Amino acid sequence: MASILVIDDNLDICRLLQRFLSKKGHEVDTTLSGEEGIIMVKEKAFDLIFCDFNLRKMEGREVLQQVKSISPQTKVAIITGYADVRIAVEVIKKGAFDYVVKPLIPDEILSLIERALKAKDAPISVATEAVPTAIIKKGAKKSTGTVTPNPDYIWGEDRASSDLLREVELVAPTNFSVIIYGESGSGKENIAKTIHELSDRKDKPFVAIDCGALTKELAGSELWGHEKGGFTGAVTAKPGQFEVADGGTIFLDEIANLSYEIQVGLLRLVQEKKLRRIGGIKDKELDVRIIVASNEDLKEAVKNGKFREDLYYRFNEFTITVPPLRKRGKDIMAFAGHFLAQANQELNKTVKGFSAPVADLFNKYDWPGNLREMRNVIRRALLLTQSDEVQLSALPQEIIYAPTIAFSDESSPIRLDESKLDVSGPINLKDIAANAEAEVIKKVLEENQYNKTKAAQQLGIDRKTLFNKLKQHRIQS
Missing domain, CATH: 3.40.50.300 (P-loop containing nucleotide triphosphate hydrolases)
Structure with a gap:
């Protein structure tokens, strides 16, 4: 059993987590404000704190900093929307144990609690980076052949x-x-x-x-x-x-x-x-x-x-x-395969791989959170996967739409893919999202040989909604 504090200015989330986690045998306290949460930490020892990043008066990172000063052994998990993953990764550098993405998935919450309890007795100065090592494939080439690296690591061939x-x-x-x-x-x-x-x-x-x-x-x-x-x-x-x-x-x-x-x-x-x-x-x-x-x-x-x-x-x-994940070429899917194996073991599943559109998306995505982000995306996707392969419908929309917007290493933070978008004039963000949605629908239709029932299931929508979107985007099928 864990002693858990939930800090979120959304009353529904507080109630939801309190009811769910209490039924699982945990002791749960909640508060709507970061200031009151800090007071509670001074008065009571908590194993784990779930804290929303976007609180009204006190940012999640400030709550994290004060919690670490008061109770260094307490693990803090940041609750965030997927669009804030870049910020969440930054907060992990400041001492957060991990982050969870809205909408909250019960199995993901329980998995995080289990990992936090296992780590609670570890010294606070010994980092347990949320990027586990990957397994090297048998027969993978080594750079020189003179030294054999630890077999628990994946290096790839890129x-x-x-x-x-x-x-x-x-x-x-x-x-x-x-x-x-x-x-x-x-x-x-x-x-x-x-x-x-x-x-x-x-x-x-x-x-x-x-x-x-x-x-x-x-x-x-x-x-x-x-x-x-x-x-x-x-x-x-x-x-x-x-x-x-x-x-x-x-x-x-x-x-x-x-x-x-x-x-x-x-x-x-x-x-x-x-x-x-x-x-x-x-x-x-x-x-x-x-x-x-x-x-x-x-x-x-x-x-x-x-x-x-x-x-x-x-x-x-x-x-x-160390090159970022987006520059690891063909080894991107080698890392994805490892994290898939890890998630299968953790969640007791037997998902065999990724659909072709998912693999294509992984290779195009910018991965701002690098290996840590990939691990979390794949673990979350497996929770939603009921078939042999991870499909696009199991991925966050922000990743699905991301191929049309790539983040460059230049001074300009955003680079648009001109092969898919008309950037000769003013750019409308709604048009960008619509174009991205159309591309995803086309890929899913092709993957399912234009079987609209299967395509709708993979997209997580009903057939009527799919037909409306086909009409909206003028997609011939």
Whole structure:
């Protein structure tokens, strides 16, 4: 049984979750405001909090930050609309356990609670990134053939994957410090762990720390540890995560989020290879390989005064850039296949694969949340799938419509597909959505050999609605 708090200014959602989760044996409290939710967290210990991102007076990310300061062990799941997935991914970097997308699906809620309960006893500084490792296919090529990577990882055969593996194999046997760049959810922690497991330190600890989830007050204690009485509330001595990683590797994700004071202490540790607990009087010698990661350019962070220059050069012995999922070419479907296998196991299903239109859509979609987003999309789709294949009807509409709007890496955030849209004049967003809907209907009709009954079932609408849409979009069938 879990102690759960629901923070949502929609009374219907509060009531729905309270009734549903109470019937499942959980203890559920609800509130309509973030401010009252914070007060409740101060008065009572919760295992998990479901918090709406768009509260009226207090944003979900602010609630998250205050909850983490008051009760670091409490898991927070953000409730969001699918259009806000980019924001939700950003909030996960700040310490959210996961996010759920409206409309809420009961099995998805129960699965998240189960995962939160399993993780509640883990140290708060050890990151459990919501991107599990993928399984490598038998017979998959390795970049050099000289080193066999951990078989729990998928690398694929696309050029971007081969180049990435080659760099990992090159630096792994050394003791170089490494900076890993990559977007949120792209698998930076997996890369760091692979470097560790291909090194001589593989039999020693690997400790991953999400610096974005550490408040300024907690960071020193979590990294260096403290002695009993070292500060108010330190009733027992506690080793820091650097001590836990002694002899092995420590991975500092989102390193630029550390405060200036912590950066000073980190520089001393790197230079002297010694650590002193908060409130301690003795130094402890350490042998730890440090791998750091960031989704922003640390050079720019140095220029902007956010990151110490001397610390940057200490870490910058080798740099690896993890390509975003949208640039992984044919390996996109290899990742999708793995997440499908994981979801089948988690949900006790036997879905065999993806329909051709779904695979086509996955290859065209921008994947702003990278592997983390793909995993959640596929898990959610499997909950709605009752056949052997995941169909378009099981995917969020925002993904289905996304191929007509692609996000570029250039300064302009939106690039329209001119092969499908007339962009010679003013752009009407309603027309864009209509064109996208027409494209989806055409694909589904083709997939079902123009059987309108089957097409309507796959689209999740009745035949009458389908006929109206065929007429509306002037689709010949």
